Structures are given as structure tokens and as C-alpha cells.
Amino acid sequence: MLASSAVQQDGPVEYLNSDDRQEVVLITRPAPAGPPTLIEQTVTYAVSTSVNAALDRLVPVIADAIIERIDLTDVVIEQVDLNRIVNSALDSLDLTQLVIDRVDINAIVAEADIEAVIDRVPIVPLANYVIDAIDLPQIIRDSTSGIAGDAVSTVRKQGVGADQLVARLADRVTFRRRQRKLEAPGEPESLMDRFAADASTTHAPLGDGEKLGDEGNPT
């Protein structure tokens, strides 16, 4: 018997019993390299075949039994961070491009009830807003001045110009330095509210905040 033993490997020697200084040396050798033997292959095949066959039979049965006893929905809701999954999915997707590529928007619009949508739109306030925004009355005034009353307006303008010329000459002759007091009482009909209308007709119902101006009487 040896006084000490040690495991002899390819590496250094390890002393197993250092207290009594008795060493046991174990010597191992690596498995010989090379293809498995026929016996090894046969055993491996037999084991894997039998195990796989057993698993094929047992796993579905066991899984069904487990699933029957567990509410997977509750498990997923309780155990899975759905928000994280959804957010992650949304972050990885370009939804706009996806809708454009996959959805037939024209078909949806064709099926939509557009009239129902339009009927809910407050069209008169919208029109009033547009009219105010683009100053439509001024556009009409400027355009119609060249159509309807061009000749009359020309005569009237020339009359006004002649009035002012005669007044200036008279003021110069009479040495009047003060401006003429041309303000007259009342309000001209030409500047009355554009919605003034004949009393025999009525207006469409007005919306909230809408109102008609004074009809008729100048003050």
C-alpha cells in the first residue's frame, strides 16, 4: 500500500487525503476517439425510439389534463404583461402604412353614410364663418359695381365729384375756411343691414348666437 494516493489525470495531481498524508492516485484516460460502435448505436436508437414513443403518448394526455385544470386566460392575464406585449408590437409596426397597404379606404368611404354626417354639420354657421373669413360682401360689392350699376355708379360718382368741386370753389370765393357740415341725421338705406328683407318673407331658423340686424327703420 502506498503512503499517499493521488488522482493521476492529464493535469496536476490532487491529494485526496491530506490529513494522514496518505495519497491515492487515480489515473483516468480520455475515451478513445472514433465512431460509436454498433452496440452503442443500437442502444441509443432503441432508447430514443422508446422514449419518443412514450412521450408522444403521454405528453398530449398530460397536457390536456393540465389545461383542463387550469384557466389559461386567467393565467395569461395574471402572469403576462399584456401592455408591454401590445406596446412592443405597436412599436414594431407602422400602423399607418399598414392601414394604407391593407385597408381599402375607398370601399369604406363608399359604404359610409356621408349624408348623415353632413346633416349633422351646422352648415349655416359654417357658411357665415366662411363669408366673414373671406369678406364675401365686399367681393360682391366690388364685382357687382362693374356689372349691375356700372353706368349709374359712374354718373353718381361724377355727380359727387362735381358737388365737391363746386363746393370748394364756392368756399374759396366766399373765404370759408371751415369744413361744410355734411352730416345728416338718420342712417342711409344703402348701409342698412344686408339681411333686411321684405316683411312678407321669412328667414330660415337661426342658430345659437346668430341674429339679424335691424330690419327697416333707420334711426
Next chain:
Amino acid sequence: MTSFREYREAMANGTAVAPQGPLLPSDALGFQGERAGFVSRTVAAGIDVALVFLTVLGTVAVFWMISFIVDPMSPGTPVTPSSDRIPSVGIMIVYGYFLNWAYWTVCWATTGRTVGNLVMGLRVINHKGKRVRWVGAAVRAAFCTTFPFGLLWVIVSGANRSVQDVVMRTSVIYDWAVTIPGFIGLKLAEPDASSNE
């Protein structure tokens, strides 16, 4: 709030009307409501007098044609001179003055505008800015018809007022209503009930 459906229904029922507004050139807005000057008023009065003159001539023509029904020309009878077939000049002048007075009275009391005023964009108002009442219009028309030279006072007046305006406390203003008042779009001004004119 008015929806499009309500709007369409109102249009279908004829209860909605398109807004009708005065159509004025933008450069004419500044002097609307100011007292008019001599030239505009003279041209307007001239148009009115010309219309009355044409009406008098038309009346004379009608009388002349009627005279041939009453007194037809036939061979062998003495020829009636043309001067006997139409009214005399004096009667035509009086008739013309009366017609002019009546025309101005009616126009000023109803719309404040004669045809000449409408062409030149003028309107006659009282001292409160309202339409002249019938009595005031009649007196002013008579004054203007018998004393047309009172219009010359507009030239020297500091407020573009004629003698008739000063006496009757009236004014003639620029009021370019393109539409005919009371006929399309615009509503007539109510007469001033408190006025004594």
C-alpha cells in the same frame, strides 16, 4: 343650431330666403348719408322736370288725337286750326306745375326718392332722418316747384342745404340704394309720427 337637413327642408318649404344686401362700390361707402351737393341735386331735379315735361307733351298729344274723334276732318267743312285742337300754353304750364308738384309730393312722401333722385343716388329726409310726411312733402314740393332758385343756396350754404331745406328742416343725402326701395330687398323707412311736417 341649424343643420343642413333643416336648411334643405326650409328651402324646400320656401321658408328660407337668400340674403339680399345692398350692392355698393367700396369707394362709395364713405359719403353715404352725407348731404348732397348742388350738381347732383340739380341733375336729379332736371331729370324729374324732363320727365314731367315729356308727360305734359304726351298729354297734349293725347288731347290732339282725341280732338280728331270729337271734331273729325271732313271735306267741305272748315279746317279747325291746330291751336284749337290742343290746350293753350297757359293751361299746359299750369298742368305741368301741378303734375310736377304732385309727382314730387308722392315720391318724397312714399320713398323719399324721385326718379332723378334714384338715378343720382339721393334721398329726401326730414330733420330726424326719416321719411317726410305727406303734408311736409306737399309743402316742400310746392316750394320747390314755385321757387326752384332756392336750390342755388346749396352752393353757398355751409351744410349743402337749399332754401327749402332750411325752411322745411329737410335734407337731401347721398343714399346709393341700387335696389328700388320697398321693391327688392330693402324695406321702407317708417314715417316719423311725431313730425309736424
